[in-house]
Amino acid sequence: xxxxxxxxxxxxxxxxxxxxxxxxxxxxxxxxxxxxxxxxxxxxxxxxxxxxxxxxxxxxxxxxxxxxxxxxxxxxxxxxxxxxxxxxxxxxxxxxxxxxxxxxxxxxxxxxxxxxxxxxxxxxxxxxxxxxxxxxxxxxxxxxxxxxxxxxxxxxxxxxxxxxxxxxxxxxxxxxxxxxxxxxxxxxxxxxxxxxxxxxxxxxxxxxxxxxxxxxxxxxxxxxxxxxxxxxxxxxxxxxxxxxxxxxxxxxxxxxxxxxxxxxxxxxxxxxxxxxxxxxxxxxxxxxxxxxxxxxxxxxxxxxxxxxxxxxxxxxxxxxxxxxxxxxx
Ligand code: SAM
Numbered sequence: 001x002x003x004x005x006x007x008x009x010x011x012x013x014x015x016x017x018x019x020x021x022x023x024x025x026x027x028x029x030x031x032x033x034x035x036x037x038x039x040x041x042x043x044x045x046x047x048x049x050x051x052x053x054x055x056x057x058x059x060x061x062x063x064x065x066x067x068x069x070x071x072x073x074x075x076x077x078x079x080x081x082x083x084x085x086x087x088x089x090x091x092x093x094x095x096x097x098x099x100x101x102x103x104x105x106x107x108x109x110x111x112x113x114x115x116x117x118x119x120x121x122x123x124x125x126x127x128x129x130x131x132x133x134x135x136x137x138x139x140x141x142x143x144x145x146x147x148x149x150x151x152x153x154x155x156x157x158x159x160x161x162x163x164x165x166x167x168x169x170x171x172x173x174x175x176x177x178x179x180x181x182x183x184x185x186x187x188x189x190x191x192x193x194x195x196x197x198x199x200x201x202x203x204x205x206x207x208x209x210x211x212x213x214x215x216x217x218x219x220x221x222x223x224x225x226x227x228x229x230x231x232x233x234x235x236x237x238x239x240x241x242x243x244x245x246x247x248x249x250x251x252x253x254x255x256x257x258x259x260x261x262x263x264x265x266x267x268x269x270x271x272x273x274x275x276x277x278x279x280x281x282x283x284x285x286x287x288x289x290x291x292x293x294x295x296x297x298x299x300x301x302x303x304x305x306x307x308x309x310x311x312x313x314x315x316x317x318x319x320x321x322x323x324x325x326x327x328x329x
Pocket of ligand 1 (some may be wrong): 022028029064065066067068096098099100119120121161162163190191192193194195196324327328329
């Protein structure tokens with residue numbers, strides 16, 4: 001029986017955080033503190049948990065963090081994941097979300113191990129603005145090199161994620177449109193969500209979808225492209241069909257009704273929504289001696305409890321018990 005929740009959504013997409021350490025300190029995500037708050041697990045533990053999920057119908061696995069490229073042994077882990085098969089006997093769709101800083105050297109071995117797609121976060125196409133957001137000097141060139149290396153390696157489509165924050169990078173929208181067209185990558189603007197450690201979120205800081213579209217239209221007329229129902233991004237191109245822009249608008253245009261995702265944190269807890277107030281301790285069950293079939297029953301019961309939707313911006317909104325870096329984006 002495939003995984004579904006009590007709201008009738010099929011769950012096919014698992015995001016696995018393999019560390020909550022990060023080498024960047026993006027203002028919208030984490031504080032300047034170093035080190036992990038929660039423990040990392042051995043890869044064998046993630047592999048067993050992912051296998052249980054895949055046997056319940058998961059088809060896509062996205063590795064994330066923290067910064068996943070910081071984990072030694074990642075290439076072997078991807079190779080082991082690529083040995084798993086979906087319920088239909090297909091290969092898993094294995095993707096990664098990374099800040100790209102260390103990608104240039106790792107991308108070929110990752111691709112050879114079975115990685116299919118990469119999403120790279122880059123919040124400005126200007127080195128100074130980039131440093132102000134990431135709070136790390138001199139990262140821009142490494143990330144740009146990582147994006148280009150991912151393209152060369154054929155991890156298509158290469159997607160570049162940009163979280164827009166008023167006062168930091170809203171002037172980068174048109175620059176990113178040019179970047180998408182010149183580099184042949186999909187640029188995805190993400191509305192800033194209240195998941196940060198530094199408590200800077202307010203509705204005024206969010207650069208919302210309508211404003212992004214307005215800015216893009218000043219550059220060239222945009223045209224919407226079709227997208228799959230469970231896709232988080234609304235897709236656009238320009239009048240001449242060159243370049244692709246995605247807009248992920250969880251704040252102004254929530255897409256919870258089509259959510260097909262669950263998350264596993266780096267310490268092995270299931271989170272059914274980015275805005276969950278609760279963790280579900282799968283690793284604890286596993287370490288306590290649960291069999292695969294008991295773990296599968298546990299996953300099924302947890303997924304049933306998936307929240308109908310988030311409540312960002314509503315009166316009574318409660319900030320989730322973990323910030324993005326400790327959940328896995
Ligand atoms: N370190 C990797 C990276 O930079 O892509 C993976 C982890 S990061 C938490 C995953 C994604 O979440 C990134 O694209 C990041 O920009 C996004 N993100 C982090 N905090 C966010 C927030 N408060 N609102 C919206 N997106 C956020």
